[in-house]
Amino acid sequence: MVKTSSGELRGLVTASGPAVFRGVPYARADRFAPPEPVPPWSGVRDATEHGPMSPQPPFRIGAVMGEPPAGLPQGEDCLNLTIVTPAADGRKRPVLVWLPGGAYVTGAGSLDFYDGQRLVTEGDVVFVGVNYRLGALGYLKLDGLSPGNLGLLDQVAALRWVRDNIAAFGGDPDQVTVFGQSAGAHSIACLMAAPAADGLFRRAILQSAPMAMKIAKPARAERIARLFLAALGTDPRTASIEEILAAQEKALARAAGPGGLYSVPQFCPVAETDPLPPLAGWQPAAVRQSREVDLIIGTVRHETNAFLNGKPGITQIEALPFGPAVAAAAKNAITRWMFDAPSRRFADALAAAGGRVFTYRFDWSAPASGYGACHCVELPFLLGDRESWIGAPMLAGAGWDDLAELGRRLRGAWLSFAKTGDPSLGWQRHSPRGRPGYVWARSGPDRALAQAGSPE
Template structure:
């Protein structure tokens, strides 16, 4: 690693000479392309280069629609910071500027959520700078194909699970190169929230992932929506046959929602029409998934859990639902749907994993404050706790009336616990718990 006058640094890895910049005590090597792809084709790994690899000015992002719900609950998206790229296979690496040269830092790989439809690896609300500085670790973020480009498919022209193949290529890149950034390639933990957590659960049983990671942290994965999706996915694929390799990407994004399957016909699953698909590479058939997880029990450590009232994120933001349903009925619906989609599946996963010799912890996050806020245990309330970054969250609806001091104090303790798990595969009984957290070894 060498510095130059422009406040940049050069990491020399097998992949090439990669430039990073220094900011707030962190070295950031951003938006490194790990693969490229043509539409509806598997990713091809980028080959090493003799020339300097320079980060692009704008963050590449898969074509997608801006979500009004996320803008209301999380915050506005500054479109000037992003560049639409149909081949969005990029990673970013965040590392402390100063550390012992002989030390190998634990590595956490962030896989973002967004219903397999929206988001990217580099958003201000998931900037890992605070975590990296607090706990002296390396965090890598991944961007991958989404929506119709990454998580539909199901025939020769449009293969399924292309987004999973992207993630596998990214993990191979990290495994082969991270030690040249000061990371421990034998101590890699995957961390994901929402569909990112669901993707991690399925990466555990995907072909081609052996030895690529040692532990996983799964937040708010909608595992209750993973089963019996074949008919819905097939109908969605059939409805979108009008879109092909020659269709304009923005036209696809503007119009694909007219083709989504009927909510009434498929129930809760239709709320997340994109997703991983069993029976297509790199995944097994649905009936084999439980057995595959059982086989992984002694290989991969698991930390899995949820927030206390996940679906309040969706139900309490609906003007129609709040108008026609009394609070008592609405609260009951939130509790029921939270358990169906998130709670019971996480508990079942953890218990089955433990019964087969797995090292697994189960947690639940439930902020407790007597304030006017409908979203204290909602989906995504864990993100500001984990990532911090007050300036990115100051306008979010999900934190309305919650003092940042409360988020910061609990967040620091939570980050320390999650880092302990990533480093050692366990959480000591003596480690300080934040008041918002219930956690136990299963």
């Protein structure tokens, strides 16, 4: 039993020990409206079942990381948290807030993929998974209809709720680390530039942030909004969820162009729109406002394999003489352009401004997957359990025990960083134009990581 600012909650104690509170509302919102505080309730609210996640299409890379179970609750009343704690006992433990990825159109912090119980039991920390609005419901921007950046405002609202309530769950509101992967990591970079999020987190971990994506210009946001409205053909304020999702997919297909070549997220954070600054000032604002935010930022070695392996154009190239080498070079070039180089530039800028920055690259790959160290491959080492990841194609040929040692060390680094601002393990602080501070790799049965530059 926990008392929050809106009322009492009843969670449950898991078989492994931690207490879990699910479907915890942190805000409410009408369609296309900013989030508002949750009205108080009377009595005790049950928090033993997951709340809805934002309405969404099937996972974009479900064929790589596996599909979540069918029939999970979805709905517009999706502004809720999953909280895992060793005990709601008033102690001040570090807090890790997870922002899931999914190209701003899929994902939820409540998915079993992202369960935080291993972090909680190993590190004596409090874990918070965030559900926020996605796709057109979260990022449509059009004057007179939707202000834009609603999903980002949801994240700010979640962090404010954590600041005001996490002490009741045994957490320290002054020691919050926000971490995320892919669009979740990109969101954190946006929050670092948002004055509204100033002071809401002390540390940040950005995993595989597509930093080349930047943030959208208002003109680009209006274009996707017009494509969405044309595909919808009815009033978006009263359209059904099914109609919204169908129109969203049609608009994304139109925006991607022939063959889907321009497939970067279109429903995404927009510049010059609350809470973000103009486009040119985005990353400088993040550096200026976040010099006191400790940062880990890194990528995996073969990011784009998750998106390009098996695609018709790639398979045609690979069937040609010398084709596999050409295709591999192209995928590596895209990985450097979208993920590696801009992440390094962001780290350089923050380090040059005096920030505490640590960088890494994750090189481990499963022996039979064919995906290499692809986008999302580090997630099973941090979150979830054997059951939630058992069918992930990116892990083909690797037993769960094969992940144990590297997972323990990776979680240990993240936990040490959340507690002290230092991932330990011999990492050096990032210096401008430096190499990755640490390379996580498969390097034999007894040695699961290697210092950057050392033999693997």
